[in-house]
Amino acid sequence: MRTLAGFIFAAVCLSLGGGAAPLQAGTVLVLSQTAAQLVAIDPETDTIRGVLQLDTSPANLAVSPDGQRAFVAHADIGRISIIDLPSWTVAVAIPAPGSPFGLAVSQSGKLYAGDWNSDQVHEIDTATGRVLRSAVIGKAPAHLALTPDGQLLIAVARETNAVSIIDPASFTVKTTLAVERAPFAIALNPRGGSAVVANAQAGSASTIDLGKLTVTASVPVGAMPYGVAYSGDGATVLITNQQSGTVSILGRPMGSPAGRAAIKVGSYPEGIALNSDSTRAYVANWFSDDVSIIDLTSGKEAARLKVPGGPRGVAFTTGSFGR
Amino acid sequence: MTLTKQALLLLAGLMFGAGMAAAHGPTPQKGEEKIIIAAPPDKVWAVIKEFGSFAEWNPAVTKCVAEGGNAAGATRVITLKNGGELTEGLDEYDDKAKMYAYRLSKENIEVFPVSFYSATITVKPAGDGSEVEWVGRFYRADTNNEPPENFNDAAAVKAMQDFMKAGLEGLKAKAEGKS
Numbered sequence: 001m002r003t004l005a006g007f008i009f010a011a012v013c014l015s016l017g018g019g020a021a022p023l024q025a026g027t028v029l030v031l032s033q034t035a036a037q038l039v040a041i042d043p044e045t046d047t048i049r050g051v052l053q054l055d056t057s058p059a060n061l062a063v064s065p066d067g068q069r070a071f072v073a074h075a076d077i078g079r080i081s082i083i084d085l086p087s088w089t090v091a092v093a094i095p096a097p098g099s100p101f102g103l104a105v106s107q108s109g110k111l112y113a114g115d116w117n118s119d120q121v122h123e124i125d126t127a128t129g130r131v132l133r134s135a136v137i138g139k140a141p142a143h144l145a146l147t148p149d150g151q152l153l154i155a156v157a158r159e160t161n162a163v164s165i166i167d168p169a170s171f172t173v174k175t176t177l178a179v180e181r182a183p184f185a186i187a188l189n190p191r192g193g194s195a196v197v198a199n200a201q202a203g204s205a206s207t208i209d210l211g212k213l214t215v216t217a218s219v220p221v222g223a224m225p226y227g228v229a230y231s232g233d234g235a236t237v238l239i240t241n242q243q244s245g246t247v248s249i250l251g252r253p254m255g256s257p258a259g260r261a262a263i264k265v266g267s268y269p270e271g272i273a274l275n276s277d278s279t280r281a282y283v284a285n286w287f288s289d290d291v292s293i294i295d296l297t298s299g300k301e302a303a304r305l306k307v308p309g310g311p312r313g314v315a316f317t318t319g320s321f322g323r
Numbered sequence: 324m325t326l327t328k329q330a331l332l333l334l335a336g337l338m339f340g341a342g343m344a345a346a347h348g349p350t351p352q353k354g355e356e357k358i359i360i361a362a363p364p365d366k367v368w369a370v371i372k373e374f375g376s377f378a379e380w381n382p383a384v385t386k387c388v389a390e391g392g393n394a395a396g397a398t399r400v401i402t403l404k405n406g407g408e409l410t411e412g413l414d415e416y417d418d419k420a421k422m423y424a425y426r427l428s429k430e431n432i433e434v435f436p437v438s439f440y441s442a443t444i445t446v447k448p449a450g451d452g453s454e455v456e457w458v459g460r461f462y463r464a465d466t467n468n469e470p471p472e473n474f475n476d477a478a479a480v481k482a483m484q485d486f487m488k489a490g491l492e493g494l495k496a497k498a499e500g501k502s
Binding site: 033034059073075076077078098101116117140159203242243267286287310 | 353355395426466
């Protein structure tokens with residue numbers, strides 16, 4: 001077994017074309033829609049370590065809980081690419097109904113995908129691409145989130161100004177919660193119990209109590225919020241404001257005074273993700289084709305890294321492989 | 324027979340409406356136009372700084388009826404050269420930075436094949452004069468897959484480019500005192 005593992009490790013290193021595997025746990029993945037490329041950034045050096053060519057107009061990205069696979073939705077061509085991260089290859093591309101956008105992957109490997117134009121969320125078998133079950137939610141399903149225990153699947157319905165909570169077991173809508181105008185992105189509190197939804201046209205963020213299934217508060221942020229992420233301790237929420245070109249920090253920013261702050265980033269920021277110890281945030285600036293790296297201790301943009309055109313999604317790989 | 328025809332028309336209308344489901348799609352497009360103007364930034368900004376003055380400098384706009392001044396939340400109903408109307412809302416206004424940002428609040432894809440946009444116009448110093456930058460994020464008119472040619476990404480990109488180019492040329496002419 002040891003020999004086999006060693007062999008696989010060597011093969012992985014070779015396929016990545018270098019002595020060191022670029023994709024260790026904690027690698028930053030950035031999805032560039034215009035360039036149709038997935039980019040791997042080494043967070044220790046903040047340099048690009050790999051670029052993977054994809055099918056046309058990849059719009060959204062999700063990483064499986066075990067960190068082994070990335071899923072990419074190609075809304076315009078009704079396809080989802082499944083990327084094997086250790087080998088840094090597109091393992092398979094499966095058809096998905098309509099215009100797939102929102103994605104979530106369960107611990108057991110079930111894939112959920114929203115269809116922007118048919119107002120449905122589908123449960124898809126990743127091996128065959130077969131749609132197993134479907135649930136009708138509000139109009140224009142945007143981002144999806146699945147609680148780690150797999151008990152709640154939350155689908156944002158942009159054109160209905162609502163969030164639908166789906167019971168993954170029965171695959172039916174448990175309840176629909178009204179938020180504010182044009183909700184788009186969602187993040188789950190890593191400590192559990194709550195979620196935050198960014199309402200793009202309202203310029204606000206709504207918090208949801210996932211126990212009571214109620215909206216607990218809505219607070220103003222910048223103009224056109226399109227991305228949201230929590231710090232690891234669940235105390236801070238970061239929101240990208242596309243029209244303002246800023247990141248709002250709600251709660252208690254780490255190492256800085258309590259309250260609210262807005263950090264200037266690149267042009268039309270969208271996806272945002274934090275590293276495992278919540279010291280840095282990576283923000284995809286869709287218009288300026290770069291990634292802003294925010295030092296959350298100082299509350300300042302530490303660096304801006306050029307990436308292939310139209311970056312939208314950001315995710316960290318969580319699994320440990322390649323080393 | 325008349326009834327059948329009416330029913331068919333109604334049905335066609337419903338189907339068309341359903342097809343145009345989302346006023347915003349999953350895959351945005353970029354618009355970016357710039358122009359160098361031989362006039363100081365203050366003078367250029369003075370031409371465009373009123374959110375409701377759109378028709379005075381943009382030749383693609385024949386009429387502009389605005390409400391709410393230059394405060395976030397202000398609206399303007401613009402009439403395009405071809406007669407159609409669009410409604411836009413002001414999101415951010417910064418007199419000091421000489422920029423404002425706005426969005427489409429009521430689309431009209433028959434006259435402008437874009438289902439949703441947000442855009443920002445900024446006046447910056449450039450040498451002895453100014454540079455005006457106009458950027459936008461927008462979506463094709465028909466956000467379904469395989470849209471008809473007049474409602475696809477290429478049509479949206481062309482409409483947005485033409486609109487911005489005409490506007491910037493008009494602004495240049497006005498700010499340089501040539502119109």
